[in-house]
Amino acid sequence: MPTYWAIDLGTTNTVAAMADGTGVHLVHLPRIVREMPSPMSPLVPSAVYLYQTQRRWLWFFRRNVLEVFIGQLALNQNFDGQSPAFAQGFKRFLGSESQRPIARVENQHFSVRDVTKMFLRELLHALRQQSQQRITDLTISAPVGFYETYRAELQAIVKSLGVRRFRSLDEPIAAALGYGVNVARDETLLVFDFGGGTLNLAAIRLGGHTAEVGAAPVLAKHMVLLGGDDVDRWIIEKLVPRAVRDIPEWHQDLKWEATRVKEQASLRGESLFQFRGLKPQPFTRQDLVNLLTERGLYEAIRQALAEMCRQLEEANVPEHYKQFDEVLLVGGSTLLPEVAGLVDELCRPAIVRYPERQPELVFTYVALGAARFASGAPIEDHIYHDYALSVHNDRTRKVEYELLVPRGTRYPTAPEFTTRYYADYNGMTDMSFRVCEIGRLGHAPVRWEQRPNGASYWVPQEESHNGTVVTLNPADEPIRLIPPGRGNSPRLRVTYSINEDRWLCMTVYDLVRKAYLRIEEPVVRLR
Numbered sequence: 051m052p053t054y055w056a057i058d059l060g061t062t063n064t065v066a067a068m069a070d071g072t073g074v075h076l077v078h079l080p081r082i083v084r085e086m087p088s089p090m091s092p093l094v095p096s097a098v099y100l101y102q103t104q105r106r107w108l109w110f111f112r113r114n115v116l117e118v119f120i121g122q123l124a125l126n127q128n129f130d131g132q133s134p135a136f137a138q139g140f141k142r143f144l145g146s147e148s149q150r151p152i153a154r155v156e157n158q159h160f161s162v163r164d165v166t167k168m169f170l171r172e173l174l175h176a177l178r179q180q181s182q183q184r185i186t187d188l189t190i191s192a193p194v195g196f197y198e199t200y201r202a203e204l205q206a207i208v209k210s211l212g213v214r215r216f217r218s219l220d221e222p223i224a225a226a227l228g229y230g231v232n233v234a235r236d237e238t239l240l241v242f243d244f245g246g247g248t249l250n251l252a253a254i255r256l257g258g259h260t261a262e263v264g265a266a267p268v269l270a271k272h273m274v275l276l277g278g279d280d281v282d283r284w285i286i287e288k289l290v291p292r293a294v295r296d297i298p299e300w301h302q303d304l305k306w307e308a309t310r311v312k313e314q315a316s317l318r319g320e321s322l323f324q325f326r327g328l329k330p331q332p333f334t335r336q337d338l339v340n341l342l343t344e345r346g347l348y349e350a351i352r353q354a355l356a357e358m359c360r361q362l363e364e365a366n367v368p369e370h371y372k373q374f375d376e377v378l379l380v381g382g383s384t385l386l387p388e389v390a391g392l393v394d395e396l397c398r399p400a401i402v403r404y405p406e407r408q409p410e411l412v413f414t415y416v417a418l419g420a421a422r423f424a425s426g427a428p429i430e431d432h433i434y435h436d437y438a439l440s441v442h443n444d445r446t447r448k449v450e451y452e453l454l455v456p457r458g459t460r461y462p463t464a465p466e467f468t469t470r471y472y473a474d475y476n477g478m479t480d481m482s483f484r485v486c487e488i489g490r491l492g493h494a495p496v497r498w499e500q501r502p503n504g505a506s507y508w509v510p511q512e513e514s515h516n517g518t519v520v521t522l523n524p525a526d527e528p529i530r531l532i533p534p535g536r537g538n539s540p541r542l543r544v545t546y547s548i549n550e551d552r553w554l555c556m557t558v559y560d561l562v563r564k565a566y567l568r569i570e571e572p573v574v575r576l577r
Contacts, residue, residue, distance in 0.1 A: 055177065056189045056420035057170075058224070059204075061141045062246035062278075063093040063382075064121075064169075065417035066177060069425035074418055079176045082121030093413055094173065098165050099124035100135045100155045116155065120172045131302035137165045139247070145200025167207045174211055189217045189424040191224040191416050194241075194252040194268050219264025219423050221416055222252050225380045228419030229403050232431050233260040237375035238269065240358065240400070242393055244383035249274040249351070251358050255371060264423055269371060270361035274354050276347065278383040282308040284345050285338075289323050289331050300326075312338065316385050317409065339387050348392055355396050374400040384412050401577035403434055433459045433576050436496060437554065438508065439470075440484040440521065446509075451488060451519070453498050453506040454546055454554070455576065461548040465570075470505070472542045474535025480528035481542060485554060485574045487520045522574040529558060529567055542567075552576045 054069045063084065066077040076092045084093040101117040119127055128136035137153040140162045148163040160168075174185050190204050201218045208216045222241040226233050233239075236257035243250040250273050254266040285308040286295055295304060307325050314321035315338045323331045342348060362372045377397045379390055384404065394402040405411040421427075438451035454468060472481060488508065489496050496518065498506035510519070535541055545557040553572040560567055 052187065053181070053183055054187050054189070054421060054424035055185050056191075056224075056417055056424055057173070058191050058221075058414075058417035058420060059141055059170075060096055060245065061139055061248070062096060063413065064096045064173065065092055065094070065414050066173065067414070067417040067421040068181070069421040069427055074421045074425070074427055076414055076417065077177060077180065079121070079173075079180060082123055082173075082176060085122050094121040095125055095138075096141060096169065097121065097124040097128075097136065097138045098140075098153065098169050099127040099133070099137075100153055100160065100168075101127065102155050118168045118172055120169050125302075129302060131305075132298055140165045140169070144203050148199075148203055163203060163207070166203070167210070170207055171211055174213075185213060187215045187424065188213045189219065189420045191221045191420045192218050193221050193250065194254070194271055217264070217424060219420060220254070220266065222254050222378070223260060223264050223266060224416045224419035224423060225378050226256070226376075226419065227261070227422045228415030228417070229378055230431050231256075231376060231378070231403070233266075234258065238362075238371050238373065239266075240374045240377045240397070242377055242379050242384070243381045244379070244386075244389065245277050245381040246279050246383070247275070247277045249276050249354060249383070251354055253358055253362060253374065255367075261423070269365055269367060270358050272354055272357045272361070274350055276350055278309070278312070278386075279305075280345075281312055281342070281347070281383070281386065284341055285312060285323070285333070288341060289333070290325065290328065294325075294328065313385070316387050335387050342386065342388070347386070348388065351389065351392055352396065355393070376401045376403065378415070379404040380412050380415050382413055385409050399577070401434055431461060433457060433461060433548070433552070435577050436488040436498075437574075437576060438486050438488050440486050443509075448509060450507050450509040451486060453488075453508070454485070455548065456498075456506075457489075459548065461552060461576075462550045463548045465547050466545050467547040469543065469545045471540040472544065473539065474531060474537055474541035476535060476537040478531055478535030478537070478541075480530050482528040483526070483544070483556070483573070484524065485522050487522060487577065489518050526573070531560075533562070548576065 056067045058065045068075055068077055078092045079094060082094050083091045084095055097120065099119040102114055103117055104112040105115045106112055124136065134154040140152055143150050143162045144166055149161045151159040152162050152165050153160040177185055188208055192201055204218065205216050222239065223233060225241050226239060233256045238253060239256050240251065240253045251271060252268060253270040254268055256266055260266045282305050286304050290304060294300065304325060307323065311321040311323045311333050315333050315335050319335045321333050323333050374397055377393060377400050379393060384390055390404045433455055434457055436453060436457050437455040438453045441450055441452050443450050496508050498508050500506045531541065541561060543559045543561060547555050549555055553575050555570045555572050556568060557570055558568040
C-alpha cells in the first residue's frame with residue numbers, strides 16, 4: 051500500500067501525519083519538534099531562521115550559502131526574539147500578501163512565499179530522512195475563509211519541491227475526520243479552533259460528498275484576535291516587574307517561562323514561576339482562572355458563540371441548519387481551564403467533542419484527519435459521554451446511576467448491546483426509565499464501580515455532583531404493568547441498542563404476560 055502524507059500547517063505549530071497499510075499515525079521529528087517550555091511532540095514550531103555562511107567551492111574559492119533552520123532549531127537561534135533573520139506567522143499572509151517581506155539577511159529580503167517554501171522544503175527533507183521514503187502524495191489542510199490563492203500558493207510550492215500529487219481540504223473537515231465524525235451525515239458542525247493567536251469559529255454543513263471533496267458549505271464564521279500568546283503576556287504582566295519585562299534580550303525567555311507555567315497550571319493544577327533573580331511565585335489553576343476572568347477571555351468566548359448563533363439565525367438556510375449538531379474543540383488554547391466546560395454549557399444540546407483523557411490530542415486532530423482523507427481510510431464514530439439509568443436504591447434510599455452506555459462505545463451496536471432485568475414490588479402499577487447523561491467537560495471524571503450483578507454504578511457523594519447529571523427524557527410516559535407487580539421475581543427484560551443515528555433504542559418484554567411492550571423504540575439521542 052502506498053504512503054499518504056499530510057501536514058497541518060499552523061500559524062504557531064505544524065504537525066505531520068502519515069497513512070499506510072498499518073493505519074494513520076503522527077510523525078515525530080526529534081531534531082525540530084518543540085522542546086521548550088515543555089515537550090509537546092510532535093509539534094514543529096512554524097518558524098524559520100536564516101543564516102548566511104561561506105563554504106569552500108572548487109578547491110580555492112568560497113561562496114556564500116544560506117543556511118535554513120526550522121522548528122525548534124529556529125527558535126534556539128532567535129534567542130533574544132529580535133533577529134530580522136527570524137520569521138514566524140507566515141501562514142496568515144500566504145494567500146493575500148505572499149510577496150510581503152518577512153525576513154532579512156544582511157541586505158537580502160525574503161518574502162512570505164520564500165519563507166514558506168523554505169519551511170516546507172526542510173520539513174519534507176526531515177520526513178524523507180525519518181521514513182527513508184520519497185514524499186510523492188501530500189495533503190495540506192487550509193482554514194475556512196482562506197481563498198483559492200492560498201491553496202494555489204501551496205500547490206505551486208510543493209510541486210516545485212518534487213511532490214507529484216497535492217491535495218487540500220478545509221481544516222474543519224480535517225478536524226472532523228480526525229475526531230472520527232461521519233462527515234457524510236447531514237448536520238451542522240461548529241469547529242472551535244482556539245490557538246496561539248486567534249479564536250476561529252466556523253459553522254459548516256456536512257453531508258453528501260463532504261468526505262470525497264474535502265469541503266462543505268460555510269454557514270457562518272467569526273474570528274477573535276485572542277489566543278494563548280495573549281495569556282502568556284498577561285501572566286508576564288502579572289508576575290514580572292515592568293523593568294525586567296522591558297529588557298529586549300529577556301523577552302523570549304520570559305515568554306517560554308510564562309507558557310510553561312500556563313500549561314502546568316492548566317493540566318496539573320499548579321506551577322511555580324521562576325525567572326533569573328526574581329523570587330519564585332506559585333501559580334495555581336485558580337490563579338489562572340481568575341486572571342482569564344479579569345482579562346475577559348471567558349466573556350469573549352461567550353460573545354463569539356453568540357455571534358455565530360446570530361449569523362446562523364440570519365442566514366438564508368432551512369431552520370434545521372441553524373442549530374449546532376456537533377462541536378469540535380481544536381487548538382492548544384482549548385486546554386485553558388474552564389474553556390471546554392464553557393463551550394459545552396453554551397452549545398447544548400450539541401455533541402461537544404474534546405479529548406478529556408488525552409487533551410494533548412487537540413493539537414493533532416487536523417493532521418490526522420488530513421491523512422485519513424488522503425488515504426480514504428474508513429472511520430468509526432463513537433459516543434462521547436457516559437449514559438446511565440437513574441435508579442432508586444431501596445436499601446440506602448438514595449438515587450444512583452446504572453451505566454448503560456460507556457463513553458467510547460462504537461455505533462451502531464448489535465441489536466442486543468446490553469440487557470437488564472428489572473424487578474417490581476407488590477402492587478406496582480408502572481415503571482419509569484430515566485436516561486441520564488453523566489459528566490461534563492471540565493469536571494472530574496466519574497468513577498464507576500462494578501457490582502456482583504455485572505453492572506457498573508455511580509453514587510453521587512456531594513450535592514455539587516448532581517450538576518454533572520442531565521436527565522434526557524423526564525417527560526416520557528412510564529410503562530404500565532398489567533397486572534400490577536407481585537414483587538417475587540424480575541418483571542421486565544429490557545434490551546438496549548444504539549442505531550446509526552445515535553438513538554438509544556429499547557425493547558421491553560413483560561416476563562409475566564409473555565409479551566413485548568416496546569420494540570426497538572428510540573428513547574434519547576446520544577452525544
